[in-house]
Amino acid sequence: MTEAAVPARQVEVTEEERVFVASQWQLMWWRFKKHRAAVIAAWVLVFLYVIAVAAEFFSMAHPEDVETSIGYLAPQTIHWFDSGFHPHVKAVSGGIDPESFQRVYETDPDDKIPVHFFVRGFEYKFLGFIKIDRHLMGVPEGYDRAGPYVLGTDRLGRDMWSRLMYGTRVSMSIGLVGVGISLLLGVSLGGVSGFFGGITDTVIQRLIEIVRAVPTLPLWMALAASVPRDWGPLKLYFAITIVISLFAWTDTARVVRGRFLAMREEEFVMAARLAGASTARVIFRHMVPSFASHIITVMSLAIPGMIIAETALSFLGLGLQAPAISYGVLLQAAQNLQAVALYQWLMVPAIAVTVAVLAFNFMGDGIRDAADPYSQ
């Protein structure tokens, strides 16, 4: 309806009336916005997924560039000002201490290496098809090094910051893909269970109870261990994702079934049926929209579990393998307590995991509260 069509009947819509005419999704959005922690968490997640999409752009060096001469280099500070705005890092040179056999690095305060924005670096395909070589920050060409190493380097001298960016892509996307698969399983099994009822329902319900009663990690470990080790990174990625989602669909199935059963008796479903709507229309036009919010809630609360599962499996050496980079693969380096004690920055991926999981939990909480807009 355009404004010109009804100028005479334009009335001041009060706050209360707005609530009455608002759609379900609008109500949810208003309630979600009031949940401050959830909104912050949502922004954190947006940030993480932007990194996941454009990991190469945020990288300052190629994550596989091995430079053993600067192994276990401590994080470098970027000095932003030097008679004006000239971001730079101080050059380091190092070697092995003959007594302790530890790496020691010396900073040369006079040798400044500039750090530029939108610098040219290794070439990559942005979004998979746009060929560019620009990176957010980095050392311009002509200097004999990549970096700056803001999160230090690992044993082989690979840039931890860039590896963390790539790890974010893999770990965060495993959560999404895994939830997608378990959503498929959960909605179809839960829907069938709630729709047909009877023996089908009983069988699926028992199956859900069994899956829930079993400790999942041993099963994950066994299944992940049976995935052939010589599979390529991409194949392994999907295999591990499927393994994880195999035991994670039960929550979705329970919610879908419960809503289906409750909704069958609802008056608006009855009304739609009496008005002559077909079964498909009743399900997809009337029933699904009213429990879609519940599914979104369950999903957003299921993703952190998947991220933790992948991290745990990869950490144990049963999940993704070395050429692939994920939070779990990065944390394998932290298994060595001696190394962590000396080179604390190896633990940074643990912070990333915790932040991601915390953000999903807070956002899921906010969505759960918002999903029922009429509750107080």
Next chain:
Amino acid sequence: MLAFLIRRTVLAIFTIFSISIFSFMIIQLPAGDYVDSYILRQIEEGFGGVQRSSAEGLLERKEALRKLYGLDRPMYIQYFKWIGRVVQGRFGQALEYRLPIWDVIKDRLFLTIILAAATIVFTWALAIPIGIYTAVKQRSIADYSFTFVGFLGLATPDFLLALILMYMAFVYFNFSVGGLFSPEFQSVGWSLARAWDLFVHLWIPALILGTSGTAGLIRVMRANLLDELRKPYVVTARAKGLAEWRLIMKYPVRVALNPLVSTIGYLLPYLISGSIIVSVVLSLPTLGPVLLQSLFTQDLFLASSIILLLGVMTVVGTLLSDILLVIIDPRIRIS
């Protein structure tokens, strides 16, 4: 009530049955069977003149071995033979350890159970008082800070917590948290002193394992108690002049505690999962490290035995918590 117990028991048996099938499937997963890997090992080690025999002789030998182990039989017969042996406690031989599987895992199984039990006790001992406190003092600073710490506890994976704790203990106190026994009690028989030593070492892994469970339980306890506190009987009791703490502890807390017992059901699978990875990080002598090792060495009989035992342990624990729930909650008993 009897019907409830029977239903639960039948479901438990059915669950164990499903887990056993799954465990058996794990044995079958890799290409080839036990005889293939056995012959391969023999060739590698150059035993029994296998190396010198012809391809035909090898094939003949394989067939003979298959017959001997019953591997030529249909799958379901193999399954029943395997489960028949397992029920009698004969799990077979652990390849790497060159010991019967039962000898490898029996101590570790015991310690896994102890660890799980200690964690549950720890979780409850912490969650119930905090839950009560945060419900009674709702919207206080303590309430908000416990909520935040609880969220953090939920979000931090167990094994990361273990890593961080180990790191802190190592760097700041120069003390190693790993293990469940002091070196002098590592491999001696059970005594009172050894049990005490275990008790002293147990609280750190229990703390790590219990964090997320505790965080979850605090929220459940708080929500339950908040529901109860608004009920008219609480108002009546207060109007009659009952002292506030006495009033809270005597009625609403007892009602709010009931649903907590049923949480063992979902806490236990979670704990067992967590204990495996935490044990690997802290190198605790539980089933976790052996399971991981057996998966790496492809000793699938050992792996599937452990998975079966972990499953049985979880299911039995859940069944016990169901029975406990029936005993303490008359509403279930009557309906």
